[in-house]
Amino acid sequence: MTRFSGQVGIVTGAGSGLGEFIAGRLAAEGAHVVVADVDGEAAERVAAVVGGTPSVTDVTIADEVVEMVATARAAATAHGPLRSLVLSAAVETRAGVADCTDDDWQRVIDVNLKGPFLCMKHAVPAMIDASGGSIVALGSTLGQITQPQYAAYCASKFGLNNLCKQVAIEHAKDGIRVNVVAPSATTTGLFMKLTEQAPDPEAIRTMVAGNTPMQRLASPEEVAEAVLFLLSDAASYTSGAVLPVDGGLAARRT
Numbered sequence: 001m002t003r004f005s006g007q008v009g010i011v012t013g014a015g016s017g018l019g020e021f022i023a024g025r026l027a028a029e030g031a032h033v034v035v036a037d038v039d040g041e042a043a044e045r046v047a048a049v050v051g052g053t054p055s056v057t058d059v060t061i062a063d064e065v066v067e068m069v070a071t072a073r074a075a076a077t078a079h080g081p082l083r084s085l086v087l088s089a090a091v092e093t094r095a096g097v098a099d100c101t102d103d104d105w106q107r108v109i110d111v112n113l114k115g116p117f118l119c120m121k122h123a124v125p126a127m128i129d130a131s132g133g134s135i136v137a138l139g140s141t142l143g144q145i146t147q148p149q150y151a152a153y154c155a156s157k158f159g160l161n162n163l164c165k166q167v168a169i170e171h172a173k174d175g176i177r178v179n180v181v182a183p184s185a186t187t188t189g190l191f192m193k194l195t196e197q198a199p200d201p202e203a204i205r206t207m208v209a210g211n212t213p214m215q216r217l218a219s220p221e222e223v224a225e226a227v228l229f230l231l232s233d234a235a236s237y238t239s240g241a242v243l244p245v246d247g248g249l250a251a252r253r254t
């Protein structure tokens with residue numbers, strides 16, 4: 001038996017980066033994973049690798065989120081109750097307040113904040129039916145400190161922290177825990193994609209690592225360890241927390 005045997009978990013944004021890595025770790029520890037992503041090909045690819053069920057889901061569209069939860073309920077009849085929800089889907093845009101277009105602002109807030117709202121709104125009743133569960137959202141160091149040129153992303157991640165605390169309080173009595181893992185730059189996903197657009201990606205990565213107290217980037221393993229801990233029964237009395245996985249970065253500024 002492993003920590004998540006006989007359970008179903010949903011991971012949004014599981015087609016890439018941290019979500020893909022976390023889906024793999026959850027599956028390796030026994031869960032049947034609903035691999036949800038707006039990118040259908042990516043969802044199919046990762047679901048095939050982890051032995052899960054793909055779900056082509058845009059987290060900003062309520063009907064698609066309802067369908068994703070229905071997929072998890074259907075999987076539960078064969079694989080056990082829905083116990084885990086990981087909210088990893090997100091986008092970012094590089095712009096300050098004065099430069100950020102209305103469309104970019106709306107897109108980031110929709111995916112990063114409305115998406116988790118819709119996913120929790122529709123998954124929580126399924127978790128209540130299953131007598132409880134654990135939700136972990138991928139936040140960011142940029143949900144705790146401000147960063148010039150990331151206005152929409154920072155606002156979305158600050159809002160996400162508060163939304164998760166809200167759900168944690170509202171549903172504690174239902175046996176549902178909600179926590180946020182807040183990584184700094186990692187060696188995968190959005191950060192690597194963003195730095196690839198720079199003339200010298202390695203120089204940016206070295207500079208960002210050098211600004212971190214531990215002088216390096218986070219690995220996806222380190223982020224996944226924190227997520228799986230919070231999903232697991234080992235964190236049974238922890239809810240409403242924001243856990244930094246950032247090499248000490250946020251501590252320096254708060």
Ligand SMILES: NC(=O)c1ccc[n+]([C@@H]2O[C@H](COP(=O)([O-])OP(=O)(O)OC[C@H]3O[C@@H](n4cnc5c(N)ncnc54)[C@H](O)[C@@H]3O)[C@@H](O)[C@H]2O)c1
Pocket residue numbers: 012013014015016017018019036037038039042057058059060087088089090091111115138139140141182183184185186187188189190191192
């Ligand atoms: N990579 C990092 O360095 C880093 C650092 C801090 C926080 N984070 C957070 O970790 C999480 C995962 O980021 P990542 O770096 O793995 O990014 P990523 O770009 O590799 O993966 C994000 C996934 O979300 C999917 N997605 C985008 N919009 C969607 C939508 N509307 N509906 C469903 N899926 C959608 C994408 O298709 C993609 O597969 C995000 O919440 C991000 O903010 C990442």
